[in-house]
Amino acid sequence: MTAALRVMVVDDEAPARTRLRDLLGDLASALPTQIVVEASDGVDALEKLEAAEIDVALIDIRMPRMDGIELARQLGRQRPAPAVIFVTAYDQYAVKAFELSALDYLLKPVRASRLAEALRKARQAPATTEAIDRAAEQIAPGGRRHLRCSERGKVLLVPIAEILYLKAEMKYVTARTGEREFLLEESLAQLETEYGERFLRIHRNCLVARSAIAGFVREHESSDTDSEGHWLLLLRDSTERLAVSRRQWPQVKAAMEG
């Protein structure tokens, strides 16, 4: 007998969560499960996951604060990533995206036999993060809306739109917003692939939001005014200046002119 599957149920509607709980109870003899987390939206789920581990997440799509698509993207970046099963009442658009990416999903009202089948499949061959991202990109293009950061057991969500720049320092990447800095557990290279449209690389260790760029000034070595010097980037709404590397300067210039 295998260990009970640890399940998370995320739905903003209480009766929908009850329904899944009832069904999992009914299936228990054939397929032992244990509901470890019950959450009412994506943010709630991520907060509760700080203190719990799960194997499978049953996720509703339309939810306040953070929807199921965004939550699935966040879960895909967790190690180990739980298997994700979407649950939806009626969303032809999302269903089409799931089918194109061969993702499993459940339709409300959920039936016990379908739920059992989906759980078995999730245990044997869970959907890959890439497949989830691909479907998510079709439903809500532009990558994740938030970067996740843990601080003393609390989840902080940093809205992508508020980030001025991302900087790699030692082991961590810091995200700088107008208010403060956040430590992220992601690599700069990954972030650049995900948000290539929004951020511009100005240095080996720095990505800047295109919308935050106010201009550039050239700084000369104090002793030698004849040298070419190097370029500093000025930020909108900040007095901070960021160094543009000599290697990136041609690309930065081209991007700003284009």
Added chain:
Amino acid sequence: MASIRENLQALRLPDFCNLGTWLRVLLAVNAMALAAAGLLAGRFEQWLLQFSMTAVYVEPTTLLSLVVLYASQRWLARLPGVLAGMLVVLVAVGAGSFCAALIAPLDPEGGGRSWLWSALVAAVLLAWFDLAVRARSPAVTEAKMMALTARIRPHFLFNSLNAVLGVMRSDPRRAEAALEELSELFRVLMRDNRELVPLSEEIALARQYVELERLRLGDRLSVRWDVEACPPDALVPPLMLQPLLENAVYHGVEPLPAGEVVVRLARQDDRVLIELTNPCPPQAIASSGNHMALANIRERLLLFFDIEATLEAEQAAGRYRVAIRLPYRRRNVL
């Protein structure tokens, strides 16, 4: 509303109580006068002069005819179509002769055969209105009406069924009540929705719908009804309030942890105001669903009330607002 059951052969009179009819009549009559003036004038410079001379007869005749027809609308509507049509022509002839007689002392040369012109124009217009009505009715209007009859979102149906299943074991009575409400809602959806219904019925239906949504959303949904100044007997298109509420809940409450929808129904002189406001979620993605529902209601208003009903939608101060104004009609008056 016209229906398939009515006799196809009968001549259909326009609704003389409708502002749209008046506008169309005035436009058509003036267009004809302008064309006639062009023919009579021969030269371009004299065209306007000729038109203004014709207008002296045309405008009072048209307005007088319309006023008389407006007053006798209810009485005319009871007569068989062709007889009523002949009476309309007679009214125009009477108005034409009367106006000509009034103007005669001022313009001894003009005004000849104005009774004949009036009769001709009235007959042409009647034929035109009849044709226009036929072109979109009855089959076309009926089909349009059926297609436009508001449909409940599948999203709502399946979520509600799921919620009923969710409370089935813990609260069987609540589940029973919900299924009763759901069947009531569908009974209304599936009935013949081509006649105007009293506003009170619409309110009752909308309240049932809110009860169902409360099963799913619990305290997250609050609806404030401001119906003190509402005439319960006002006739409105069926299934208009419920889809508006459904829209408000789907776009304005579901994406938020909690939200309030305010429904205001009031009589303003001879008009009925139906107004809904709901919060605008910050990341609201302008979905086509909302526009579809509004476009649908707008078209049905047009079919029921022509240009006498208006629908406006706007976003202000973080809330989304839809306001519909209809003429105040009651069953016994219609």
